[in-house]
Structures are given as structure tokens and as C-alpha cells.
Amino acid sequence: MANFLGSKTIINLSKTKKKKKVSMELWKQGAEAKIYKTNFYGKPCIVKERFVKSYRHPSLDKSLTAHRVKSEVRAMLRCRMNGILTPTVYFVNMDTSCIYMEEIQDSVTVKDYIKSVQSSKNLTEAVKTLTPLAQTIGNTLGIMHKQNIVHGDLTTSNMLLRGEPSDNKLYLIDFGLSFFENLSEDKGVDLYVLERALLSTHPNTEKLFDVILQAYCKSNDTGSKEVTAKLEEVRMRGRKRTMVG
Ligand SMILES: Nc1ncnc2c1ncn2[C@@H]1O[C@H](COP(=O)(O)OP(=O)(O)OP(=O)(O)O)[C@@H](O)[C@H]1O
Ligand SMILES: [Mg+2]
Incomplete structure (x- = not known):
């Protein structure tokens, strides 16, 4: 019974739930990446997007970008594990080459x-x-x-x-x-x-x-x-x- 009610509640919720649009504001643009400000489940968040470099061969660009995203996330985690301050990584989207991380406010x-x-x-x-x-x-x-x-x-x-x-x-x-x-x-x-x-x-x-x-x-x-x-x-x-x- 509890299960039935539970699942019914979920169905109702998903029917009525409106998709909230989260706005992303372009904050800075460097040679390799665009930096956006947004929020991630209510937390101030920076999105670092590595964009396509048209002067590189597409497949080389793709693998280089993926490599950089992975290196960045890995090192941030490893630093934090050793007491070095780096922004907390909230989410990584490899398809769009975006890292969602804590915004270091102030x-x-x-x-x-x-x-x-x-x-x-x-x-x-x-x-x-x-x-x-x-x-x-x-x-x-x-x-x-x-x-x-x-x-x-x-x-x-x-x-x-x-x-x-x-x-x-x-x-x-x-x-x-x-x-x-x-x-x-x-x-x-x-x-x-x-x-x-x-x-x-x-x-x-x-x-x-x-x-x-x-x-x-x-x-x-x-x-x-x-x-x-x-x-x-x-x-x-x-x-x-x-x-x-
Ligand atoms: N988590 C963060 N919180 C606050 N400010 C940030 C954060 N991440 C980046 N910034 C700001 O954005 C600037 C650019 O970020 P970052 O150095 O990561 O990118 P980039 O230099 O454009 O990238 P790359 O060197 O890989 O091309 C930083 O100098 C800093 O001012
Ligand atoms: Mg930089």
C-alpha cells in the first residue's frame, strides 16, 4: 500500500512539475573557456565551458578538450583530499565540456x-x-x-x-x-x-x-x-x- 501510494505520488508530481529554467550569465571569457555564473540547486555556481576551437582538427579538439576537463576535475578532487582549497566540483557534463563548481564568493x-x-x-x-x-x-x-x-x-x-x-x-x-x-x-x-x-x-x-x-x-x-x-x-x-x- 505504502509503495502504491508512494509511486502514485511520484507520478502526480512528475505530471504537475514545471521545468524550472536556470539562467546562466556569461561572466568571463578566456582563450580556452567561457565562465558563467548560475546556481546549482540553490548554491552559487560557476560553469566553466571549454568551447570548440575551430582551428584544430575536430577529433583532436574533442580529445584534447575531454582530456583537459578530466585533468581539471581530477586535480581539484586530489587537492581537496589533501587539504588544499579548490572549488567543490558539483557536476561534470562531458558532452558539453562543462564543469559546474562552487563559486568562491567574496x-x-x-x-x-x-x-x-x-x-x-x-x-x-x-x-x-x-x-x-x-x-x-x-x-x-x-x-x-x-x-x-x-x-x-x-x-x-x-x-x-x-x-x-x-x-x-x-x-x-x-x-x-x-x-x-x-x-x-x-x-x-x-x-x-x-x-x-x-x-x-x-x-x-x-x-x-x-x-x-x-x-x-x-x-x-x-x-x-x-x-x-x-x-x-x-x-x-x-x-x-x-x-x-
Ligand atoms: N570557482 C570560481 N569562483 C570564483 N571565480 C572563479 C572561479 N573559477 C574561475 N573564476 C574566475 O574566472 C577566471 C577564469 O577562470 P579560469 O582560470 O578557470 O579559466 P581560464 O583562465 O579562462 O581557463 P584556461 O586557462 O583553461 O583557458 C579566474 O581568474 C577567476 O577570476
Ligand atoms: Mg586562468
């Missing part, structure tokens, strides 16, 4: 935060203000590399700061180029990409990168020596390339 990118500090303070004060953030970045990346997660695109736009900087809530995002690897070379390149991104986007941040590196070595106690040696190697290669042209 956040700013580390890029915007550094810019605002640098524009409102003199150099010494700015370095002092940004030092705790640099420590948090180094500490987070050390934990990430210890788990053999290589981000692949470490820039200050791919880090979000939530709340007050003293809250130390640093979220890593944009893991589409990430992979799992235990090679110091890959981790060294990861840090080199960050160093180049930091120095080219934000002037006078050499000291901050040193702080990042020190905190990195503390939290990645086992492998950091090899990684920093590789970083130095990659820097040398970079310099040689610039000299040779």
Missing part, C-alpha cells in the same frame, strides 16, 4: 590583490603586506607537489583569495593543464612558470618569490632540494635562450 584573484596593494603602498610596505600571502602560496604549492600534482599553469590569476588576506584562504583554480608526476623537473618547471608570471605581471616581486620558495621548501621537506636545483637549471636554460635569441 574572492579576488591574487593578481588583483597584489596590484591593489602595490598601488596603495610604497615598495617596503607592499612587500611587508604581501609576505604572509607569499608564505601561504609557497606552503600550498609545497603540499601540492608533495602529492605529485603539477598544476601546469601557475599564475596569479589562477589563485583566489577569499575573505581577509589574514584568513589564509587561498584557492587554486584552472587545473586544465595539470598532471600527476613525481619528477623534480616537472615541479621545477611549475615553479619557474610561476616565477615568470609573477615577475612579469607584478614589478619588484623578486623578494616575494624568495618567500614563496622558502615556504615551499618547508612544506615539501622531502623533495624540495631536487626541485629547487631543477628550478635553477630551468632558469639557466631560460637565460641562455634569451641571450641566444
